[in-house]
Amino acid sequence: MNQAIAPKAETAKVDKVGGMSIGQLLLEGRAFFALIIIIAVFSYLSPNYFTVANFLIMASHVAIYGILAIGMLLVILNGGIDLSVGSILALCGVVAGALMQGVELSPFGVILYPPVWAVVVLTCVFGAFVGAINGILVAWFRVPAFVATLGVMYVARGIALLQTNGLTYNNLSGRPELGNTGFDWLGFNRLAGVPISVIVLTVIALLAGLMLARSAFGRWLYASGGNERAADLSGVPVKRVKITVYTLSGILSAIAGLVLSSQLTSAGPTAGSTYELTAIAAVVVGGAALTGGRGTVRGTMLGAFVIGFLSDGLVIIGVSSYWQTVFTGSVIVLAVLMNTIQYGSRARKS
Amino acid sequence: MSAPETQAPRRGDVVLSAHNIAKSYGSIHALKGVNFDIRYGQVTTLFGENGAGKSTLMKILSGVVQPTSGEIVLDGEGVNFTSSTDARDHGISIIHQELSLAPNLSVRDNVFMGREIPGATGVDFAEEERQVRLLLEELEEDIDPLTPVEDLRLGQQQIVEIARALSIDSRILIMDEPTSALSAAEVEVLFKVIRDLTAKGVSIVYISHHLEEALEITDHAVVLRDGTMTAYAPRADIDLEWIVRNMVGEHYDLGSPPSGYAFGETALSVVDLTVADPNAGFNLVDRLSLDVKAGEIVCIYGLMGAGRTELLETLAGRLKPKSGRIFLEGEEISSLSIADRIACGLALVPEDRQRDGLVQTMSVGENMSLASIMNFTRGLFTSRRIEQSLIADTIRKVTVKTSGGSAPIGSLSGGNQQKVVIGKMLATDPTVLLLDEPSRGIDIGAKAEVFKLLAERARTGLAVVFSTSEVSECLSVAHRIIVMHKGRISAEFDSSVTKEKIMAASGESVAA
Numbered sequence: 001m002n003q004a005i006a007p008k009a010e011t012a013k014v015d016k017v018g019g020m021s022i023g024q025l026l027l028e029g030r031a032f033f034a035l036i037i038i039i040a041v042f043s044y045l046s047p048n049y050f051t052v053a054n055f056l057i058m059a060s061h062v063a064i065y066g067i068l069a070i071g072m073l074l075v076i077l078n079g080g081i082d083l084s085v086g087s088i089l090a091l092c093g094v095v096a097g098a099l100m101q102g103v104e105l106s107p108f109g110v111i112l113y114p115p116v117w118a119v120v121v122l123t124c125v126f127g128a129f130v131g132a133i134n135g136i137l138v139a140w141f142r143v144p145a146f147v148a149t150l151g152v153m154y155v156a157r158g159i160a161l162l163q164t165n166g167l168t169y170n171n172l173s174g175r176p177e178l179g180n181t182g183f184d185w186l187g188f189n190r191l192a193g194v195p196i197s198v199i200v201l202t203v204i205a206l207l208a209g210l211m212l213a214r215s216a217f218g219r220w221l222y223a224s225g226g227n228e229r230a231a232d233l234s235g236v237p238v239k240r241v242k243i244t245v246y247t248l249s250g251i252l253s254a255i256a257g258l259v260l261s262s263q264l265t266s267a268g269p270t271a272g273s274t275y276e277l278t279a280i281a282a283v284v285v286g287g288a289a290l291t292g293g294r295g296t297v298r299g300t301m302l303g304a305f306v307i308g309f310l311s312d313g314l315v316i317i318g319v320s321s322y323w324q325t326v327f328t329g330s331v332i333v334l335a336v337l338m339n340t341i342q343y344g345s346r347a348r349k350s
Numbered sequence: 351m352s353a354p355e356t357q358a359p360r361r362g363d364v365v366l367s368a369h370n371i372a373k374s375y376g377s378i379h380a381l382k383g384v385n386f387d388i389r390y391g392q393v394t395t396l397f398g399e400n401g402a403g404k405s406t407l408m409k410i411l412s413g414v415v416q417p418t419s420g421e422i423v424l425d426g427e428g429v430n431f432t433s434s435t436d437a438r439d440h441g442i443s444i445i446h447q448e449l450s451l452a453p454n455l456s457v458r459d460n461v462f463m464g465r466e467i468p469g470a471t472g473v474d475f476a477e478e479e480r481q482v483r484l485l486l487e488e489l490e491e492d493i494d495p496l497t498p499v500e501d502l503r504l505g506q507q508q509i510v511e512i513a514r515a516l517s518i519d520s521r522i523l524i525m526d527e528p529t530s531a532l533s534a535a536e537v538e539v540l541f542k543v544i545r546d547l548t549a550k551g552v553s554i555v556y557i558s559h560h561l562e563e564a565l566e567i568t569d570h571a572v573v574l575r576d577g578t579m580t581a582y583a584p585r586a587d588i589d590l591e592w593i594v595r596n597m598v599g600e601h602y603d604l605g606s607p608p609s610g611y612a613f614g615e616t617a618l619s620v621v622d623l624t625v626a627d628p629n630a631g632f633n634l635v636d637r638l639s640l641d642v643k644a645g646e647i648v649c650i651y652g653l654m655g656a657g658r659t660e661l662l663e664t665l666a667g668r669l670k671p672k673s674g675r676i677f678l679e680g681e682e683i684s685s686l687s688i689a690d691r692i693a694c695g696l697a698l699v700p701e702d703r704q705r706d707g708l709v710q711t712m713s714v715g716e717n718m719s720l721a722s723i724m725n726f727t728r729g730l731f732t733s734r735r736i737e738q739s740l741i742a743d744t745i746r747k748v749t750v751k752t753s754g755g756s757a758p759i760g761s762l763s764g765g766n767q768q769k770v771v772i773g774k775m776l777a778t779d780p781t782v783l784l785l786d787e788p789s790r791g792i793d794i795g796a797k798a799e800v801f802k803l804l805a806e807r808a809r810t811g812l813a814v815v816f817s818t819s820e821v822s823e824c825l826s827v828a829h830r831i832i833v834m835h836k837g838r839i840s841a842e843f844d845s846s847v848t849k850e851k852i853m854a855a856s857g858e859s860v861a862a
Contacts, residue, residue: 214731216723223720226711233668233698233706234721234774235689293711 030338031286031302034331038306042313049316056195060263062308063197066301067256068275069282070208071249073300076283077212078245079225079292080138080145085253085279087156088130089272092257094160096123097169097267100183113178116185124254130156131250135243149246153276160269168268172261187262197259204252209297221245226293281328282307285335289343306331363390365553366411366442366522371420373406380406382577383420387570388522393544393554395564397593398574399820404557405447407574408524411555412444413437435464441521445511445528447557453500458482460499461514485513490539504531512540516547523547524555529563530654541567559653559819561593561853573597594821594849604798604826607647607845608805614644615679617813618665618696618782623674625660625837633672634660636837642782642813647804649828650817653856657837658817659701662786666698667691679781692721695781699771699788701817707771708759715741715755717770722777740777748773748803765796772800776807783807785816789823801827821849 026033043050068085075082099119102111114122130152137148174180189196212218223231224238232238256275261267286303288295307328314324366388373381381403388394388411398404409415411422413431422429424440431437434444451460458475461482466473482495491509499507508531515523529537544554544567558564565571571588573581573596581596618641625635635657642648652658663669665676667688676684678696686694700706708717718741719726726736741755748769752762759767768788775783785804789797804814805827818824824831825845833841833855841855 210731214734216727216732219716219720219723219732222712222716223709226709227705229706230700230709231720232688233666233700235692235778236720237687237689289711293709 028342030335031299031306034285034306035302035309038309038313042309042317045317046313049313054316056193056198058309058312059198059201059305060195061312062304063195063201064256064260064263065275065278065282065308066201066304067204067252067259068279069286069300069304070204070297071252072276072279073283073286073288073295073297074208074221074245075145075249076280076288076290077221077225077292077295078242079228080242080245081149081280081290082131082134082246082249083146083149083276084130084134084153084156085249085256086272086275087153087160088127088250088253089257089260089275090269091130091156091160091163092123092127092254093261093267093271094163094169094269095126096120096183096258096261097172098163099123100172100174100180101169102178113174113180115180116174116182119180119183120258123258124251127250127252127254127257128247129250131247131253132243134250135246138246139239139242157269157273164267164269166269168266169261170266172265172267184262184265186259187265197263200255200259204255205297205301212297217241217244222293278307281332281335284332284339287335287339287342289339294343303335363392364388365390366422366424368407368411369421369423371407371410371417371422373403373410373415374418379577381410381417384574384577384579386411386572386579388553388555389570390553391548391551392569393548393556393567394570394572395556395558395568396572396574397561397564397597399597399822402574402597403577404574405526408444408526408555408557411437411522412442412524414444438518438520442524443515443518443520443522444524445515445526447526447530449504449507449511451499451507451510451514454498456496456498457486457493457502457510457513458495460510461485461495461517463514465518481517482513485516488516489513489543491536505533505536508532509536512543516543520552522553522555524557526557527559527654528556529558529560537563561590565590565593590853591850594853598822598849604823605801605805607827607829608809611645611809613646614811616641617644617646617679618642618815619677619680620665621675621677623661623664623676624672625657625664625669626672633837635664635671637674638834638837638839640832640839642815644781644811644813645808646830647808647814647816647828649824649826649831650815650834651819651821651824651831651852651856652817652834653819655836656834656856658819658834659786660837661834662698662784662815662817663700665784666696668698692775692778692780693724695779697721697775697778697780697783699768699775699783699785701786701790703764703767703771703790708767710759712759713755714745714750714752714757714759714762714770717759718744718755718774718777721774722779725777744773744777748776749799763792763796765792765799768792768796768800769803772803780812782813782815785814787818788816789818789820797823821852824852825849 048054068089071085072082096119099114099122102113104111134149134152137143138145172183174183186196191199212221220231220236220241223234223236224241228238257272260271282304283295283300284290284303285306286295286299288299310331311324311328314327364387368384368386370383370385371381372383384403384407386407396404410417413434413436429440431440452463458478462478467477468474469477479495486493489509489512491506493502493506499510502510508528512528528540532540548554556564556568569585571583571585571593572579573593575597620638620640623635623638624633627634638661650658660669664671667686675682678694683691683694683696709720719737722740723732726733726740745752745755750766750769750773752766759770762770772788788800804816808814829845831843831847831852832839833852835856843852
């Protein structure tokens with residue numbers, strides 16, 4: 001018996017040492033190859049696709065989803081899900097809009113016009129607050145993440161509608177005499193030709209990547225998502241990790257909300273609906289496992305770009321938006337199928 | 351393997367016999383050519399330690415798993431069970447060691463799960479209820495058939511499991527640890543039912559860790575060790591000592607208590623610790639007090655449900671005690687979190703490696719450094735250099751056989767995975783190391799290495815407390831052996847004690 005098994009084990013070893021097979025390589029880097037194929041196909045179909053100007057425009061579209069997707073990645077790595085990001089995005093946009101209209105302090109009879117930086121900070125703090133509610137519900141009250149964030153999704157959307165009475169704040173540019181101009185900077189300005197939103201995405205992605213790869217918190221996140229009981233017994237503060245990821249997701253939703261309202265120069269309560277689904281799709285296409293513990297920022301960014309470049313490409317070549325939905329859906333299903341193959345084969349090996 | 355006929359002496363009334371049954375899971379050989387007979391209207395008991403292959407053999411006989419090789423002969427004809435339903439159709443049913451009930455369904459629905467009695471309008475619930483009532487009456491258990499199983503205590507759930515097996519009218523009934531959660535009175539009733547069944551011609555295969563209890567009911571004894579059958583005899587020819595000798599074997603050495611040094615100060619002190627069962631009124635750990643000195647190795651022996659795991663998990667901070675205090679080197683740690691206790695120097699290697707010990711999505715190295723991550727975090731970030739040296743150091747110290755720290759944890763064998771978990775906790779530089787069944791599911795070679803490692807660390811002043819359900823391991827490196835029974839310390843021995851004494855202290859007779 002032993003003799004029969006020994007040569008098998010040896011060949012398996014040789015295969016591993018000799019590098020990945022082509023199939024494995026394609027599987028591991030699937031999001032990257034998908035992106036290359038998408039760019040190649042659309043560049044062939046449309047002369048306007050493969051231009052720097054178009055890439056920058058598409059990248060600024062991707063920025064919103066990308067920022068949300070990074071927050072979603074953190075939550076999914078923890079083994080959870082955050083359905084409220086689209087609603088938090090809208091609510092934070094509305095909060096920023098309201099702050100730009102001025103805060104009336106009735107006892108003093110004055111209206112305060114906070115400067116733009118203060119609006120940004122306050123909005124992010126507010127996003128953190130809503131995210132922390134998600135985290136506390138999930139970590140302390142043990143509400144399943146799906147249900148807790150579903151509830152917060154409705155409540156946040158409702159509050160945004162109540163705040164504006166269903167209307168949209170259109171005047172976000174501020175007035176020079178009040179000293180609160182510059183809100184459109186996030187959405188319209190460019191640094192060295194690159195839209196600010198893309199720079200914001202890049203900075204957030206780098207910080208998140210560094211956090212996941214190099215900080216103790218990142219390791220705790222992977223561990224508690226992979227096996228919460230084992231992480232707990234190894235001294236990982238699993239509840240604190242949980243609350244932190246939902247809070248971070250809330251902050252990132254707020255930032256996405258700021259970028260979006262700046263791009264649109266308006267803040268509406270219905271903004272960002274179904275964005276949570278696009279963010280989840282980006283994370284999944286990027287190779288993360290919905291069961292937690294597996295996934296990278298690099299993958300998620302590739303996933304966001306695959307989805308963004310695909311839908312923009314379809315617009316450019318004039319495919320009906322109905323077909324766009326079909327294509328996007330197929331890509332997502334295909335990605336999950338690949339995840340199953342990848343992680344399934346690993347499980348068998350062990 | 352040798353010829354099957356010579357090992358198991360036959361009588362004319364063999365109903366089922368298994369020839370040369372072997373079962374491998376990958377490179378692990380759970381069974382290595384076992385021969386086994388079941389006799390008409392008699393009880394055959396399987397004895398063996400954890401991992402000896404008892405449960406695997408029973409799963410093969412009941413069709414749950416298929417053997418890698420070998421043959422099952424039923425009534426003189428070779429059969430091949432493809433599923434448990436198939437085996438049931440041949441008249442074989444099994445009471446599983448792990449309860450296989452749906453907690454949300456009622457007792458009635460559980461008993462008839464998958465075999466519902468068809469009626470005029472779907473299922474004939476009235477008939478099912480009537481039959482369940484009869485069965486429960488026979489088992490002298492006052493349970494309403496409509497109670498959801500989750501509302502029953504563990505012992506009653508086991509009765510339901512037994513009732514389900516009895517409802518099938520099988521010719522061969524396999525009972526895998528049917529009494530582990532039953533009270534003494536319930537065991538008496540079960541034995542009466544078993545005698546009734548055998549009188550009716552049903553053949554019983556019985557597995558139990560309670561050796562004396564099993565001796566009371568059995569007609570034949572079969573002993574398994576490491577996947578092979580080591581002994582076979584009818585009841586008249588055997589006694590407790592014979593079983594233990596054959597179960598344990600004398601052929602391997604798990605080391606001896608490290609000596610030649612003096613113990614240090616008291617490292618761990620437990621005072622009147624009580625842990626309540628969250629679902630029932632009784633205490634899992636009952637006013638237990640224990641002192642362990644630096645450099646000392648203490649072994650806690652006890653049967654399933656004795657409270658060993660609960661004791662260790664409470665010490666580590668996973669479970670909250672009802673009352674009692676815990677001191678580590680004189681400092682009270684009763685109110686600290688798991689993380690703080692690890693920082694203070696108390697670490698637990700949990701019982702279930704897969705569930706509580708390892709993060710399967712992480713590499714060998716990441717698993718090893720998980721508990722000590724703060725030791726190599728500089729400012730905001732971890733230091734790769736220090737982490738790599740820590741991992742390399744740990745791999746060397748606990749002698750893990752791996753291609754490197756970046757290998758997936760699933761690529762390691764059970765024994766090496768266990769060493770990773772131990773290495774992870776040792777990397778936190780503890781003063782007290784708790785290990786819950788450190789030898790569970792690992793082979794003898796790895797076992798010996800683990801115990802050697804513990805002995806080495808004890809020499810350098812580490813206080814070690816490990817639990818086991820295998821008596822041979824008590825007599826390895828431990829300086830002191832504590833026997834737990836129903837949440838209390840029922841006996842305490844030094845390392846010169848015999849296996850028989852330890853076993854006797856763990857059973858029902860001592861507590862009464």
